[in-house]
Amino acid sequence: MNKEIKEKFKDNFDIALNGGASLLGDCLSNVLLAHVAPGIVTTYLSYKQKRTEKMIMSTLDEFKDRINKIEEQLKNMEGNEFDFVKNTAFPIMADFIIDEPQEEKIKFIVNGIESIVTYRITDEDLILTYFDVLHDLRVIDIKELLDINNFKSESNQVYVSSSQINESEAVRKHIYKKLEKYDLILVTRLIGEVEGDEFTISKNRAKISSFGKNFIRFITKLDD
Template identity: 35%
Template sequence: MDNLTSLTNFLGIDSDSALGISIEGAVDQIPLVGKILNSLKIRALQQKIKYLELRIQRLSDTLMERPDDFVGEFFKARAFPFMLDQLLEEQQEEKTDLIMNGIEYIYEQRITEENKMLIHFDILKELRVTEIKHLLTYTSEGREAERRKSKFEEVPESDLKYYDYIENHLEKLGLIDNGVRSSSEVQQDVFSALSNALPTKGGMKGRGLRISAPQTIITPFGREFIQFFELKSLIQIPAN
């Protein structure tokens, strides 16, 4: 029994059905399935599942060897079919592994909150790979990769053009905090700076007479999101 047949059996799908054919990727049957679903999407799904088949096989074997209520009631009924739907709709190939990372994380952490699963995958769907990589620049590993990369590569002007859009999008999704402060926080910063200043003949000497600029940070939800999909797997640190 091959890996993809094992997957359809695990999900309780008849391998001769339209869905079974689409999952197993019988190329000669794709035109028939295309009467119901877009044949290009089916081909893309076939390729993605073929690419992930070893990981899917390992996970499905684990699930069948150690069945429990979590597997039967949520993971098998909701999470696994949801993964296939995500693979079918996703246009960016680089996100294929991230989708699988999320499904494995759901199983490992025994997550049974459907809303939590949907929210995380909805946000992943909204993000382009470029935006994900930008988010990672706020991690220690991402900063190190950027530092080494800057020695050899110049940032394309086209990337800088969309910097503000990416920052605003990540903040809108709750993944980063750009540190915009209220007027009362700015006032407090001024008072604190003045209280640290030293009186001199010429006036005030600026020991600490400085207003700190707001810094962009990853939010707690952003850190959870990175862990959920193991996004750091996208980081490539150049050799010295």
């Protein structure tokens, strides 16, 4: 896998835009190749290394179709903006990629770094906040959040009491509670809930919060 990663770097990032040196390739190689170990000692380390290398390969695949666009953005940056992206934003991204157990989330992390580059985001606390939330969400949570964001309200919605909640509905309620905990959605309270009763939670009861809208924009680039 080490050889495959290095070959992918060479093929994708050595030469970009009119034959010039690739700034994106330089940023990525500095933070990702350091995680490619020359040798493996134990079975556990071998498992972790293979997972790390798999995540790196997925990351490079995600960047492949964005090279020219991001490269142009990097070249147009002021010196201090580029230094921040190279020395702070990309290392933050790498840390989250290496620790991420779900490969499907890599695209959201890469979307985040593209948002940072595109919108010249240099607020480290803001970046860490978005990536921290993204790290704590599972793919199923993100999909539900995006479904809520695209949902059109329905009338005559029926809410089921706790005695009738099945396992699938219980899992969905847990997801909604988790999204609400991270201030990504707002959930309308029912009178019975105020009194201590439990009901199902549907998209009809939820809406995206201000923080949720910004977070979704950060991880999806929806306004492009």
